[in-house]
Amino acid sequence: MGTDYFEQISQELLKGPTEKDHPFRYFTFATVGLDHVARLRTVVMREVDSDLNIIFFTDKRSKKITHIKENNKVSLLLYHPEKLMQLRIEGIADFKSDEATKKAYWSSIPELAKKEYTTLKSPGSTIASPGKLEYLPSENHFCIVKITPFKIEYLQLGIPDHTRVFFSKLDYGWEGEFLVP
Numbered sequence: 001m002g003t004d005y006f007e008q009i010s011q012e013l014l015k016g017p018t019e020k021d022h023p024f025r026y027f028t029f030a031t032v033g034l035d036h037v038a039r040l041r042t043v044v045m046r047e048v049d050s051d052l053n054i055i056f057f058t059d060k061r062s063k064k065i066t067h068i069k070e071n072n073k074v075s076l077l078l079y080h081p082e083k084l085m086q087l088r089i090e091g092i093a094d095f096k097s098d099e100a101t102k103k104a105y106w107s108s109i110p111e112l113a114k115k116e117y118t119t120l121k122s123p124g125s126t127i128a129s130p131g132k133l134e135y136l137p138s139e140n141h142f143c144i145v146k147i148t149p150f151k152i153e154y155l156q157l158g159i160p161d162h163t164r165v166f167f168s169k170l171d172y173g174w175e176g177e178f179l180v181p
Contacts, residue, residue: 005154005165006174009087012080013052016045024087028077029056031067031093039067040077046105046144053148054089057105060097060143061122068093074147084157089149097143105144117142155181 016024029043041064047055054076058064068074076089106114118141120134127133149169156163162181167174 003176005156005163006152006167006176008085009152009154009167010052012083012085013048013054013078013087016078017047017055023080023082024078029064030075030077031064031071032073033063033067033070039063043145046108051148052152053146054091055144055146057109057117057142057144058095059117059119059123059141060095061141063124064145065095065143068095068145076147086155086157088153088155089147090151091147091149093145093147095143095145097141101144102140102142106140106142109142114140114142153179 012022012024015022016027019025025045026042027045028040030038030040032038043056043058045054046057072093074091074093076087076091078087078089079085115135118136118139120136121127122141151169152167152174154163154165154167164179164181165176166179167176
């Protein structure tokens with residue numbers, strides 16, 4: 001049920017990291033750590049594979065990584081304003097910062113952006129002013145985060161009716177059911 005909708009979801013997600021102006025390129029990533037408070041932030045979609053696993057980059061010292069260590073169940077929110085389509089995704093997050101993984105992805109980052117992973121202090125630390133940021137000369141704290149989705153909720157706003165479909169990942173694939181919008 002809902003295979004046409006799932007195909008649309010897949011196509012749009014696959015465009016996110018490859019089309020510069022695609023609305024899914026920037027999405028909201030939510031974690032909940034031991035403090036039981038939802039923390040949301042915008043991240044950049046870097047890769048989506050055929051299983052719809054989503055990858056983004058971050059500093060391994062960030063609060064995102066602390067929360068993933070504490071509770072690896074995460075949520076994503078994506079919205080396409082032209083198509084009036086919203087996706088809510090729940091998944092399991094995993095992160096990697098080993099040398100082989102870093103080497104595989106590091107070269108894809110523009111030189112100017114690489115310095116964001118080389119700050120002396122960790123993200124969220126206090127500093128005297130934005131111009132007082134210090135960088136490490138040769139070390140970086142780059143890592144990738146991979147989200148493996150297990151639930152996707154699709155909402156298509158429309159006239160006269162909205163369409164809402166809930167997909168669950170099962171052993172044999174994705175199964176959908178329609179919901180009241």
